[in-house]
Amino acid sequence: DKLGFAIVGLGKFATEQIMPNFKACQHARLAALVSGSPDKARKLAAQYDLPETSVYSYDNFDSIKDNPDVDIVYIILPNSLHAEFTIRAAEAGKHVLCEKPMATSVEDCEKMIAACQQADRKLMIAYRAHFEPFNLDAIERIRKGELGTIKAITSDHGRPVKPTEDEADVWRVVKKLAGGGSLMDIGIYALNAARYLSGEEPVEVTAQEFSDKSDPRFAEVEDNIHFTLRFPSGVLASCTSSYSYSEVKRGRVFGDKAWLDLDPLSDYKKHTMKIGDDEGKQEPEIEEGNQFAAELDHMAECVLHNKTPKTPGEEGLKDVRYIMAIYEAAKTGKAVKV
Ligand code: NAD
Structure with a gap:
């Protein structure tokens, strides 16, 4: 069974490297899109066969908690926004995969780890070289x-x-x-x-x-x-x-x-x-190999089998x-x- 991922931030890396690689995954699938630009999100949703109900804005993102199709939120925003969206995702009951660098301050990293701990959700930082x-x-x-x-x-x-x-x-x-x-x-x-x-x-x-x-x-x-x-x-x-x-x-x-x-x-x-x-x-x-698919699959497997990710929040905090x-x-x- 595949776990559903919501992508937050539909920029260059998300659209060119990550979204096309879900098709190579065994345990991960694309389930929702979160974007500040409704047009771009609608177009991409159509391209990836996602219903319009799976498209969120940054404002209504928190209502993703009511979407059981989404297990994991993958944050691909500019660095200083990683903390806010990781914390909101955890509070919405979702596991989090977050791009590197984890955040722009040690304090933000610590808050992200605490939020995911408190919500009993996994937190992984997307260090793809660990899967290459x-x-x-x-x-x-x-x-x-x-x-x-x-x-x-x-x-x-x-x-x-x-x-x-x-x-x-x-x-x-x-x-x-x-x-x-x-x-x-x-x-x-x-x-x-x-x-x-x-x-x-x-x-x-x-x-x-x-x-x-x-x-x-x-x-x-x-x-x-x-x-x-x-x-x-x-x-x-x-x-x-x-x-x-x-x-x-x-x-x-x-x-x-x-x-x-x-x-x-x-x-x-x-x-x-x-x-x-x-x-x-x-x-x-x-x-x-396909480091992107391996990384997405690893995150999904950690959730499926209740394992700690190879590159957890603590790894991002260290860097x-x-x-x-x-x-x-x-x-x-x-x-x-x-
Ligand atoms: P990008 O600018 O192409 O994408 C960022 C997205 O965030 C855009 O769609 C933009 O519209 C959106 N956004 C939301 N709020 C914004 C704001 N206030 N200002 C600017 N943009 C805003 O950048 P990218 O290259 O895709 O990088 C995004 C993240 O992914 C970064 O954290 C970066 O470090 C990471 N990244 C990782 C890899 C990797 O190999 N692991 C490669 C590239 C980028």
Whole structure:
């Protein structure tokens, strides 16, 4: 049996990546749409064979509690709106899948976790890389010791943000909606990857930021931010995040026996892995999977079998805490213990 999902926010990611992938799911199906634009919602409802009674506005969203066809609400809104809609969804008795970054403050993350706990609902943050076969394969190889002892991790995530060309980038350069710049949006992939690849939580961060303040895109949010994470075992991660690089989303893990490269590490499709050592390098054969369907199915299975999601609210909160520490380190020029 499939559980019904309501999508909140019918923007670029929701319409281009998520909604088309329900057809590949075993336990998840599209059941309702929540949007600020009735025309867009009606058109999409028709396209996906949903009745008009399954279309909600942001104002009447709370009445979704009376719709038994909806089990899970998936929030795909600008970052600062995640908290409000997660809390309203939990209060309406629905389980919540919420996009990354979980929220724009630690306090909001804590309120989201508390609301879902109080309503006895699941809360999962949509970290799709945790459901992506190349990343899962890399984690397995690292844990099995294939690279030897891990010494360092590097990861770079960047792309040119284009608010004058792409509607989806307009809110990304507005601090009140995005919470921050490249780090909140894509640097978070490097941060999260450093954690799941090392399998550890950082104890200290350092950072440096540079943004050209004469560029109107960076009047409110950061462009380039470089940060390091020190992990308890001594693993050092050094990461860069940018809103002006030509697109890059890669990571490399350095062990004392071999290194492992994922380039891209966090794309929508076509990942590649290379493993190398003194003898040369090889490209293991890994089957590309559907990370979106896997993620949606996982959320549904957690509800069906009363399991804790692999990436629960607590996972989202950790990254938001580290992001705040990175911003503090960049501002003060001092290492910050976390
Ligand atoms: P988008 O701008 O295309 O979509 C956001 C939607 O929210 C739009 O339909 C917009 O109309 C609506 N909205 C509601 N209130 C708004 C307001 N006050 N201001 C602006 N828009 C408002 O953006 P997107 O790229 O789809 O990103 C949405 C969320 O999804 C973000 O949290 C982003 O981080 C996340 N995202 C995740 C991935 C991923 O790979 N997991 C990829 C892209 C985006």
